[in-house]
Amino acid sequence: MTSEKTAAKTAANGTESAAALPLRERKKLRTRQALIDTALELFDAHGFDGVTLDRLCEAVEVSKRTFFRTFTSKEDVAMAPTQDLWAAFLEVLESHPAEGRRLVTVLEESLAGAIGRMPADGWADRVLASRRLAARTPSMDAHGLAFCDRTTRAAVSAINRRFSLAPPAGPADPASSARPGTAELRTRLAVDMSVAAFHQALDGWVAQPSGHTREDLVRRLRTACAELPGALATTVGPHDRSGG
Amino acid sequence: MTSEKTAAKTAANGTESAAALPLRERKKLRTRQALIDTALELFDAHGFDGVTLDRLCEAVEVSKRTFFRTFTSKEDVAMAPTQDLWAAFLEVLESHPAEGRRLVTVLEESLAGAIGRMPADGWADRVLASRRLAARTPSMDAHGLAFCDRTTRAAVSAINRRFSLAPPAGPADPASSARPGTAELRTRLAVDMSVAAFHQALDGWVAQPSGHTREDLVRRLRTACAELPGALATTVGPHDRSGG
DNA sequence: TAGGCTTATGCCACTCAGTGGCAGAATCTT
DNA sequence: AAGATTCTGCCACTGAGTGGCATAAGCCTA
Numbered sequence: 001m002t003s004e005k006t007a008a009k010t011a012a013n014g015t016e017s018a019a020a021l022p023l024r025e026r027k028k029l030r031t032r033q034a035l036i037d038t039a040l041e042l043f044d045a046h047g048f049d050g051v052t053l054d055r056l057c058e059a060v061e062v063s064k065r066t067f068f069r070t071f072t073s074k075e076d077v078a079m080a081p082t083q084d085l086w087a088a089f090l091e092v093l094e095s096h097p098a099e100g101r102r103l104v105t106v107l108e109e110s111l112a113g114a115i116g117r118m119p120a121d122g123w124a125d126r127v128l129a130s131r132r133l134a135a136r137t138p139s140m141d142a143h144g145l146a147f148c149d150r151t152t153r154a155a156v157s158a159i160n161r162r163f164s165l166a167p168p169a170g171p172a173d174p175a176s177s178a179r180p181g182t183a184e185l186r187t188r189l190a191v192d193m194s195v196a197a198f199h200q201a202l203d204g205w206v207a208q209p210s211g212h213t214r215e216d217l218v219r220r221l222r223t224a225c226a227e228l229p230g231a232l233a234t235t236v237g238p239h240d241r242s243g244g
Numbered sequence: 245m246t247s248e249k250t251a252a253k254t255a256a257n258g259t260e261s262a263a264a265l266p267l268r269e270r271k272k273l274r275t276r277q278a279l280i281d282t283a284l285e286l287f288d289a290h291g292f293d294g295v296t297l298d299r300l301c302e303a304v305e306v307s308k309r310t311f312f313r314t315f316t317s318k319e320d321v322a323m324a325p326t327q328d329l330w331a332a333f334l335e336v337l338e339s340h341p342a343e344g345r346r347l348v349t350v351l352e353e354s355l356a357g358a359i360g361r362m363p364a365d366g367w368a369d370r371v372l373a374s375r376r377l378a379a380r381t382p383s384m385d386a387h388g389l390a391f392c393d394r395t396t397r398a399a400v401s402a403i404n405r406r407f408s409l410a411p412p413a414g415p416a417d418p419a420s421s422a423r424p425g426t427a428e429l430r431t432r433l434a435v436d437m438s439v440a441a442f443h444q445a446l447d448g449w450v451a452q453p454s455g456h457t458r459e460d461l462v463r464r465l466r467t468a469c470a471e472l473p474g475a476l477a478t479t480v481g482p483h484d485r486s487g488g
Numbered sequence: 489t490a491g492g493c494t495t496a497t498g499c500c501a502c503t504c505a506g507t508g509g510c511a512g513a514a515t516c517t518t
Numbered sequence: 519a520a521g522a523t524t525c526t527g528c529c530a531c532t533g534a535g536t537g538g539c540a541t542a543a544g545c546c547t548a
Contacts, residue, residue: 103480146389189468190478
């Protein structure tokens with residue numbers, strides 16, 4: 001139980017809170033970070049498939065068994081930076097002022113807040129390396145999408161729990177138990193929209209040649225979210241009508 | 245080249261066009277279908293991880309080497325029904341009346357058209373088995389999401405090519421080469437929205453106890469698409485405001 | 489219908505991701 | 519400082535996925 005809590009904490013906060021942890025936990029986090037950094041380095045140099053786990057473990061001086069106690073798969077270690085962001089997103093979403101505001105706005109703010117929570121030192125570079133690697137490694141991409149999807153579902157249930165847009169368990173209306181309900185459906189769609197906007201923001205951020213700061217990522221996120229209504233209204237013209 | 249075309253054709257059309265093919269191709273398709281059916285059967289009975297490829301290949305009386313010439317991975321064979329749908333979607337999208345209509349409407353119609361193209365005999369059951377399996381098999385889910393993502397990107401480029409909402413290669417405007425451009429961004433978001441709606445429709449369709457027809461799936465798709473504007477506008481209330 | 493040509497298949501050996509078990513070392517507790 | 523807990527390393531193993539090569543099956547021409 002204790003390890004769970006501390007793990008979640010350090011995943012979001014990064015380096016600073018590590019000093020207060022017991023030695024055993026600190027060591028674990030140190031090897032974890034060493035594995036992440038070395039993995040991104042090696043993968044970047046020789047490609048994801050060009051590096052075996054034996055090689056990586058040898059470089060970090062850790063047994064393969066230990067690797068699999070820290071990460072669930074080879075893809076997992078390379079996706080750690082992004083996963084930290086998703087974890088932070090869920091945390092922020094839990095405690096965020098929301099009443100009376102649009103759901104997509106709350107999600108946008110939560111995503112922006114999660115980005116702001118990421119460690120200022122090196123996180124941006126790690127995500128950049130991770131995403132560029134994922135772009136040319138199908139299995140990594142798939143792994144990342146799956147994790148994102150799980151986060152999405154968690155976000156939907158968190159929203160429904162906190163804001164009670166849809167009844168959680170025993171509803172008074174018998175019709176809402178038969179089908180998912182309009183509120184539930186709208187929640188899922190709103191979350192998926194926001195996630196889509198975030199993905200476009202991230203893709204653009206990764207594609208740009210320089211200036212990879214958290215602030216710039218947030219800016220791109222806001223731009224993408226602002227385009228959602230326009231995207232829904234865009235019509236197809238005969239030639240090059242960009243819509244409006 | 246020839247094999248490519250015929251494979252794409254039969255993937256969308258199903259059984260009937262097979263009679264016109266040369267014997268070699270027919271055999272290949274027969275083993276392919278046998279692998280799919282037997283795989284879904286065995287996976288459903290013993291779970292995805294409970295069936296080794298050796299076992300599957302033995303049941304179909306095919307060498308493991310042949311399996312990997314037909315499918316790219318173990319997950320691939322179980323996802324074939326859904327992948328056929330995505331392939332059909334891209335085909336329909338290529339030749340669809342679109343001028344003057346909303347982009348999301350065109351996408352909705354294309355998805356509905358793709359569903360209508362699926363073979364009436366047994367396809368629904370195969371998708372049902374495939375999706376229910378994916379729901380309890382993380383690696384399958386990841387594989388499916390990755391394929392969906394690739395299809396999404398293909399759809400975006402197809403749209404931009406056909407409707408020239410954004411310049412395809414050499415633009416006259418130098419600014420549009422620097423950044424993705426608003427039209428490109430909107431296209432991606434619109435496609436992601438439609439795909440999200442389709443996923444919700446599919447999830448609901450899979451979850452229902454009976455009545456798994458293609459028509460019902462289309463009906464759910466239209467319902468989900470109709471909720472997109474509502475999802476964007478939904479606000480969070482203090483208690484149980486379902487929005488409106 | 490027989491010949492050569494093309495292409496799919498089967499078989500074998502191999503790499504590598506991922507797992508379970510166990511002995512020993514490091515850390516925590518009292 | 520001793521005992522309990524937990525982490526680590528090592529070993530052997532399963533199973534997915536690949537490359538190479540010989541053979542068989544389908545295809546085309548005469």
